[in-house]
Amino acid sequence: MLDDRHGEAFVAFEHVQKSYDGQTLVVKDLNLSIGKGEFVTMLGPSGSGKTTCLMMLAGFETATHGEIRLDGKPINQVPPHKRGIGMVFQNYALFPHMTVGENLSFPLEVRGMPRDERETRVKRALDMVQMGKFINRRPAQLSGGQQQRIALARALVFDPQLVLMDEPLGALDKQLREHMQFEIKHLHEQLGITVVYVTHDQGEALTMSDRVAVFNDGRIQQLAPPAELYERPQNSFVAGFIGENNALAGTIEQLDGEKALVRLDDGGLIDATAVNIREKGQRTTVSIRPERVEFKPEMMPHGAHTIEAQVIEVIYMGDILRARLRVAGSENFVMKMRNTIGQTHLHAGQSVRIGWHPEDARALDPV
Amino acid sequence: MANTALDPHAAITTTASGVATQPLTTADGKPLVRALARSQSRARRKAFLLVLPLLAFIVITFVVPIGQMLQRSFHNDGFSANMPNISAWFAQTERGTQPDDAAWQALAADLQASAEARNIGVVGTRVNYDMPGTRSLFTSTGRKVRKGIEPPYRETLLEIDEEWADPQLWATMREVSTPYTANFYLASVDRTRDADGNIQQVDENQRVYLMLFWRTFWLSGLITALTFVLGFPIAHLLATLPMRKSNLLMILVLLPFWTSLLVRTTSWMVLLQQQGVINDILVWLGVIGGGQRLQMIYNQAGTIIAMTHILLPFMILPLYSVMRTINPSYVRAARSLGATSWTAFRRIYFPQTLPGLGAGAMLVFILAVGYYITPALVGGSSGQLISNMIAQHMTSTLNWSMAAALAALLLGAVLVLYWLYDRLVGVDNLKLG
Known part of the structure; x- marks a missing residue:
């Protein structure tokens, strides 16, 4: 999306550190630039600092240390009400003693906007989230999804350039959550606002974002667009956190630029792409996506190494078949096969030879 | 709907969707209401038996004594039961009728009879309530006529005491000759009846109750406001501090509850008296001269200070319990929407504390209105409240009817305030915990 490396960052974190108790750092040296109009998600397990x-x-x-800039200006000393940032909270934080209309009118009132302009704006914001009929209701009279929409409308009603969302869909059921994901995405595109979104749900992050920042242990582990994050994880944490993943432990046997040959612990030899390993003889964890594993020789590239695998069970999941294999002493190796006409059906106990395109197997830091 | 006949619930649904005025029935045609009542009656009986002990306890220890006490405020047969003849004469004659021979005869007979039965003190006391200084007239006359009284009765009685001719006395005796009376209530608002039965204010130097009522409500309101001003920040601190620190603070808040009232009051005396700690410090600092030591106890100031201290927890606790449930993200949301911290407090935080504030204010005010011990100990004369007057009537003047009337008025006033509160704020908005 919009690249920020040309000094045009709309939001910038520079060497930011944060400690609550003076003993440990919750955020360790955070550097992040977000371009105008971008949708960036901070993804990570709880306690990761996002x-x-x-x-x-x-x-x-x-x-505690470092600088945060908004539109080029440092905002460390600016109080929250002067930052002009819209925010959607995890529990919506709709004011319970006010109606929907009063909730939306609040940010306009504190800005001293005249009444008739307030009314037009509130109406426009409510229509935007299809909640125009609910202007006189109290938040307690609305369902979770409706409250969510109102919270969204309230964060947008004063036309902020930047909107922050803190796990806004966490309390909704699956279907509604997916629906709201699209709605938020469309609003983002329609209004051209910059969104910083926090979630621990990777599906949500991949669906909505222009770029995803994966947090762990107070650091950004990888900052990349969703496809890159999924297909080219930079380290074992990201590979394990995003999507399903097979991990095989081994040692680097040969290293030729990006091409690596890895000797598994049981003696098997596999191809991989070197990502964050530097020398021969280093320990590594090779990560392969289950849907990139092949067992039919004609699907594998010429000269690819294959290894022996035993089928433990095959689970029918409708659109896919999921086989659990014993590979290199581990029983948790998963292979996914599309459920198509003519698909070879495996059965438990069967022995197959599996392999993959070297690009799909990524030799990462040892876990 | 082919299966209507098979489905037992279908009968209900069809009836419900059919004619709305017909009562619903179960599948076998019994009225639904009665079937429901019968199916739940066992559980209801059991629940009633469980609360029966408490109900009996409340009736015996609360409803009956209070009812009996309130009855005294309008019913007192101290005169009518012991002076039947003269009471009958009063009943037969018009107000203002001059006592005739029959009246004097009835009076003499009653005086002699009740003196003989040793009830003349009760009679005198009853008349004395309405006309102070007459009790001794009855008792001294009773002593002289106990052995018998000869006609002419009027002259004999006047010979014993000239006061028997006083028309005011006769008017008063007429007033007290019926067991039911509103006079105690009239007296409670500084009103009395003159010889013709017209309601009028009592003499200026005897007007005390209305002033005491006003003072009681004014001081209670002031104390409520003070507990709010002092308690609100503490409650907020309690609700926002981490649990360990807030528990310690909570113990400090509750400490006054666990300390003996006498110990607390004594420490107030040590602190507040003219030769006390606070005055000493003020003199030492040079804020006041040695000759201008402040009078902070044994007057209204003492009552206000001590009662505010004692009632503070009743304001803090409901406020705290409400504040603890207010999610901090409301204020954060308000701030992110552009409100200054003051606006966020005023428009978002404070309105959400109102249920706790209402409950605390009601508790403190109602407790303050009926407070007795503290004003009695540290209030001096200008810090006395209406409850001290009730106590005085209960324990020293023994005019229980008067005490009951004052208490009933106090209760009525509190109920009116409660009703007003309900109209303005709504009682269902109260949150006590």
Whole structure:
């Protein structure tokens, strides 16, 4: 999307560190640039520092070290109400003693906007989320999905350039969540706003974002568009956190530029692409996506190494078949096959030789 | 709907969707209401038996004594039961009728009879309530006529005491000759009846109750406001501090509850008296001269300070319990939407504390209105409240009817305030915990 490396970052974190107790760092040296109009998701397990980063951006937490800039201006000393950032909270935080209309009118009132302009704006924002009929309801009279829409409308009603969302869909059921993902995505495209979105749901992150920042242990492990994140994880954490993944432990046997030959612990030899390993003899974890594993010789590239595998069970899942294999002493190796006419059906106990395109097997840091 | 006859619930649905005025029935045609009542009656009986002990306890220890006490405020047969003849004469004659021979005869007979039965003190006390200084007239006359009284009765009685001719006395005796009376209520609002039975204010130097009512409500309101001002920040601190620190603070808040009232009051005396700690410090600092030591106890100031201290937890606890449930993200949301911290407090945080504030204010106000011990100990004369007057009537003047009337008025006033509160704020908005 919009590249920020040309000094045009709309939001920038520079060497930001955060500690709550003076003993440990919750955020360790964070550097992140977000371009105008971009949809960036902070993804990570709980306690990884992603929400803290969002709170620092919103102004509810202060950075212990480093600088945060918004539109080129440092905002470390700017109080939250002067930042002009819209925010959607995890529990929506709709004011329970006000109607929907009053909730939406609140940010306009505190900005001293005249009444008739407020009314037009509130109406427009409610129509945008298809909630125009609910202007006189109280939040408690709305369902979770409706409250979510109102929270969204309230964060947008004063035309902020930047909107922060803190796990906004966490409390909704699966179907509604998927529907809202698209709606938020469409609003983002339609309004051209910049969105920073926090979630621990990788599906949500991949569906909605222009770029995803994967957080772990107070650091960004990888910052990349969804496809790149999924197909080219930079380290074992990202490979394991995003999507399903097979991990095989071994040692580098040969290294030729990006091409690596890995000796598995049981003696088998496999092809892989070197990602963050440097020398021969180093320990590594090779990561392969289950849907990239092949067992039919004609599907594998010429000269690819194959290894012996035993089928433990095959699970029928409708659109795919999922086989659990014993590979190199591990019983958790998974292979996914599309359920098509003419697909070879494997059965438990059968022995096959499996292999893959070297690009799909990524030799990463040892776990 | 082919299966209508097979489905037992279908009968209900069809009836419901059919004529709305017909009562619903079960599948076998019994009225639904009665079937429901019968199916639940066992559970209801059991539940009633469980609360029966408490119900009995409340009736015996609360409803009956209070009812009996309130009855005294309008019913007192101290005169009518012991002076039947003269009471009958009062009943037969018009107000303002001059006592005739029959009246004097009835009075003499009653005086002699009740003196003989040793009830003359009760009679005198009853008249004394309405006309102070007359009790001794009855008792001294009773002593002289106990052995018998000869006609002419009027002259004999006047010979014993000239006061028997006082028309005011006769008017008063007429007033008290019926067991049911509103006079205690009239007296409670500084009103009395003159010789013709017209309601009028009592003499200026005897007007005390209305002033005490006003003072009680004014001071209670002031104390409620003070507990709010002092308690709100503490409640907020309690609700936002981490659990370990807030528990410690909570113990400090509750400490006054666990300390003996006498210990607390004594420490107030040590602190507040003219030669006390606070005055000493003020003099030492040079804020006031040695000759201008402040009078902070044994007056209204003492009552206000001590009662505010004692009632503070009743404001803090409901506020705290409500504040703890207010999610901090509301204020954060308000701030992110552009509100300054003051606006966020005023428009978002404070309105959400109102249920706790209402409950706390009601608790403190109602407790303050009925408070007795503290004003009695540290209030001096200007810090006395209406409840001290009730206590005085209960324990020293023994005019229980008057005490009951004052208490009933106090109860009525509190109920009116409660009703007003319900109209303005809504009682269902109260949150006590």
